[in-house]
């Protein structure tokens with residue numbers, strides 16, 4: 566069969582692939598510690614589950630407006646006002662099947678042949694491939710642990726060209742766990758004001774921010790940018806609702822309308838039942854979110870300390886999301902049973918085979934010196950996994 570060329574231009578999501586591999590090994594009875602997961606290990610809170618069940622019994626099982634039900638849009642509007650002081654109307658909101666789908670709709674509605682999208686690296690795996698699928702080109706701004714994985718205004722200025730169509734900002738960030746301060750966003754915002762491109766603010770990890778830091782997105786700190794910023798968020802990470810598939814965008818009416826039009830010819834509405842549950846997530850009690858955050862922060866502190874204590878390993882103390890992004894490059898060039906570890910892919914394969922630990926090689930995020938570990942697993946398993954990695958590094962010659 567001759568498939569369309571676009572299929573070969575992208576990779577299957579490497580993070581989902583690693584997670585699937587670890588789960589398959591576990592299913593075979595192998596005792597694998599999986600640091601690959603991109604989802605909270607908690608259950609969806611009971612009140613939200615209940616709202617979903619009620620929605621089924623109340624008959625919310627039919628087609629709905631493509632861009633989202635009014636009650637969910639109103640819950641999003643209230644959330645944006647309460648948490649961020651930002652005002653939106655219903656026609657500035659679009660609900661899709663997850664934030665990933667929301668971002669896909671944005672890329673399809675906005676990007677075309679010849680357009681450039683600026684993406685800070687390390688980046689979330691889907692950004693570049695979504696740009697490719699839309700016919701655009703990614704322009705990466707390289708960052709490293711020495712700058713806390715953050716771009717500077719000067720770097721941004723240098724990356725902008727007449728072809729720049731959009732900039733993607735993701736804070737707290739997957740995979741690095743870094744988060745920008747208000748001052749840093751203000752400085753970046755000043756560069757944005759000098760040019761004319763859309764800012765895509767991926768706020769999906771907004772509630773998972775540590776060390777007493779306060780979340781802000783670029784529109785909050787530079788309100789003049791509101792007319793050309795689209796804020797992307799969702800319920801997956803905050804409310805442990807990854808399987809429910811609800812994400813949303815808040816942004817300029819014209820873009821939101823175009824996204825909804827694109828969606829009308831693909832998925833139609835996001836699941837009616839999940840939308841009802843998401844109304845409860847946003848409007849209901851928020852204690853479960855706070856409890857998850859406390860647990861994640863505890864794990865973050867532990868895992869960063871353990872990694873930094875390993876010979877040759879350095880690990881940036883992440884301030885958000887549920888990932889750490891240690892630099893393992895000191896082990897590259899070493900070998901096990903005569904097999905040389907040359908890069909992050911080799912190292913991840915070695916750990917999976919010899920130590921039964923799954924992590925995602927940094928190359929998937931555009932940073933081969935590093936690897937991503939998710940600490941959305943129990944403290945007990947984190948400890949076990951750290952012991953195994955430490956031992957595996959010692960066994961390298």
Ligand SMILES: Cc1ncc(COP(=O)(O)O)c(C=O)c1O
Nearest residue numbers: 603663664665689739799801812
């Ligand atoms: C940075 C970032 N954005 C968006 C998403 C998509 O989330 P979902 O599609 O589950 O809402 C993810 C999920 O891993 C992510 O890490």
